[in-house]
Amino acid sequence: MTETTSQPRAMGRPLARLEGADKVTGRAPYAYEHALEDPLYLHPVLSTFARGRVTGVDASEAEALEGVRAVLTPGNAERLADTEDREFAVLQSDEVAFHGQFVAAVVADTPETARQAAGLVRVDYERSQHDVVLTVDHEGLYRPESEGGPASDTEQGEVEEALERAEFLVDHTYSTPTEHNNPMEPHTTVALWEEEAGRLTLYDSTQGVHVVRASVAAVFGLELEQVRVVAPHVGGGFGSKGEAHAHDVLAAMAARALPGRPVKFALTRQQMFCLVGYRTPTIQRVRLGADREGRLGVLVHDSVEQTSTVKEFPEQSAMCSRWMYAAPHRRTTHRMAALDVPVNFWMRAPGEAPGMYALEAAMDELAQACGLDPVELRVRNEPETDPQSGNPWSDRQLVRCLREGAERFGWYGRDPAPGARREGDWLVGTGVASASYPHLFNPGSVAHVRYGDDGRYEVGIGAVDIGTGSWTALTQIAADALGCSADGVRLRIGDTALPEASVAGGSSGTSSWGTAIVTAARAFRAEHGDSPAPGASARASAAQDTVDEGYAVYSFGAHFAEVRVHSYTGEIRVPRMFGMFSVGRVVNPRTVRSQFLGGMVMGMSMALHEESFRDPRYGHIANGDFAEYHVPTNADVGDLRVDWLEGEDLRATPMGSRGVGEIGIVGTAAAVANAVHHATGVRVRDLPVTPDKVLR
């Protein structure tokens, strides 16, 4: 892929969100808000223990309530056609595999009645012993199968000998807790089953309408054409809406039990801590061995994680250690234990976010051990080629991000001594960490282009804007690909009535969909020339992976953070952060800046706040609401700045862009935790870094 678009005119401009006015005036419908006639409302009943069997459901009191239309139970629920994916086996048996699993559901005329009735459903249980605590020596630890994906374990060179030879050795264990994605818009499915037409329509809060359609059609034994999924606007997902979850199945099941009436189901915030994925806790041991000059001879990264007995999801936290730094001897491993817990899943930068916390905290410890500046240590370990594949880098700009970032942040001249700077009662420190994220491309997206009677090009693709700015960015890409202005494009997304598109996940959306749009635009011009007749159309697929396989294609960045820790109270503040990134061409500086800032805030949140406390006795998340599961408030976010290196990477996509959704959270937590150490001299290796852990 070397052919570029014609000189971009729309891309690179800070176009304001096209749907912004509709959103702030309440006219942009989110899943729950679609104006549908005569809706019903669903409220689920969740298991209150972690493992065992439902021995009986008494719904008589609930059913007697006026306005209750149906109570679904394991005894009366529809038998599903395909439950190979056991997350979707909703109400299919009496087995309970985690605290918070669906065990019944009420559908009623109002949300209040549904909720009241759900509280009246009496469920009898038989409890079994459960196992919900991950430990580094858990007897159930196993090596996950990689099945076509990256290998669970890798080894290069003579690791053990190199560890013995190292002049400086850092050997520490870092842990990250269970974290929940918590997008602002709760997971919501509104389902309508039209019996005669045999048609199921879902208004869903999802990162992929086609992804949900495929899952739901299979579960219910329907043809793809029988299912339509609509999602014009989505209020965040951070990975948790990347696939259908059990609530999609439950809503559809309720709709099929009550044909002709839409069934609305929005999870409560508390229910989101049980049913829609989360980041596994991780326990990561990192060993770095370096010579006198700080050059890594050996890098070992072993990660222990959990998954659910219901369904396996491996979080590949040690992956980042395969490409970040040069080291002739290297080992990475992943081990997991399947526990009686909900299904874990994608959360912004799955793998990289926890993995780079551990690696970059260890690099900080190594810098201190070697007496080197942390920026310089990283520069000295820059690999010339990809340590995994030996391939040349497509566009590796880590060193520039570090150096320019350091300059812009005011890093240089930093006193390396920990706990040595004080302003009043506040201890002050700074920290740095690298960021990186692989360029991912999902093949198979299809776009159509049609020239309308109004002289505008309609560009359609079943992509989803999850709040990141896809409406705007894809319009800009289409405008440049067609050689018209952004006003000349009428984009349509968010509906399976539009052509196939991959998920908004893995920072791959704009790359994958944009490539399909560019391909379709070229096909359109090839077929219809520059002066098409009204009604002219073309359709094309980005079926092939267009990424140049001879190159290692990654994005890079560097985070800098200033932290203040109160010497009496342990309170931690982050007055300023700076992020410098290299992501190829930036399609829309305004929305990309937002993505970086949002990622950095989420990374700071990971450093200081987020922790889902799973109670070992009951198996539930004890602090599962926004009062106790903390994310930063406005008052916690200081002077955040980002910038990026101008560039384009045509080996990645025909737009020259790479993804931007995830890199902002990668490494951030390490930069903050490293700054806390610099401020206080206290090294906290178990996130989050809270006041009690630094209090002296």
Place this chain on the structure above:
Amino acid sequence: MRPFDYSRPAEASAAVAAVAGDPGAAYIGGGTNLVDRMKLGITRPTALVDVREVLSDRIEDLPDGWIRVGGAVPNSDLAAHPEVRRRFPVLSQALLAGASGQLRNAATTGGNLLQRTRCVYFQNRAMPCNKREPGTGCSAVGGYGRYNAVLGASEHCVATHPSDMAVAMTALGARVHVLGPAGERTVDMPGLHRLPGAEPERDTVLEHGDLITAVDLPHLPLALRSAYRKVRDRASYAFALVSVAAALDVVDGTVVDARVAFGGLAHAPWRAHRAEEVLRGGPTTEEAFREAGRAELAGADTGPGNAFKVPMAVNTLALVLRELTAEEAR
């Protein structure tokens, strides 16, 4: 949540009669805590009696130099009142440290005093909780312990009181006016909130049907030099890990009088009488302040989740008193 009756009587006496005569009835003021509990299904009133119309929302001077705060005065108004800010900085600061601007606009003075613990086990119907369902046990003991009490707890309950305002009022010695079925009476703070003992379901000494109509703030010159400091896991919108309300009267480098109360440590706002005793007649040195804090916390009973509260409370008290005396020195 279940259906409930709603009424808005025109007279306080009618409101009291309505609640006192119906064991399922509850008063509603701003509703900022009650409605949450109703949604969670942990408080299930059959009738709500709205008292915002019958209670005063005014702040008035009393002839003896006290200030009367109507039961329906919003937290925002109380925090912003010029005389409150001048005479009771500790109270204004405490109010502003609580909740968010939107909640403070809705929350009332009486309701703030009667808000219930946010203990995560109290708030979860699926969990045993003696406060919610007496006799079922306390699941906070041995569970998520970060917010658990370290002073005055019992084997039956380790919940903490969530209010900031009440901590300041406890330090000041506010007087609460109560209208009950038998007429009016007053309850002095501390004394409104109780420790859990064997009856953790009772947060206060009030009985069903009692209505807080006003809170009087005393004539207390030492409160001119007072402050509230709340330590929490983030900069805003979180309950206190530890908070300190303090006022000091210092003459010639010696503490003449002191008022100290802690939040986040106990089932009730914790008036630190022992700390006050240690402070009185002592020097204004940081070591003396720490000694006072250590004396108060000497009886703390901690677990792995909340042991940090002891040094945090001692440090925070020392910080607040040091800042108050630094002001004194200027």
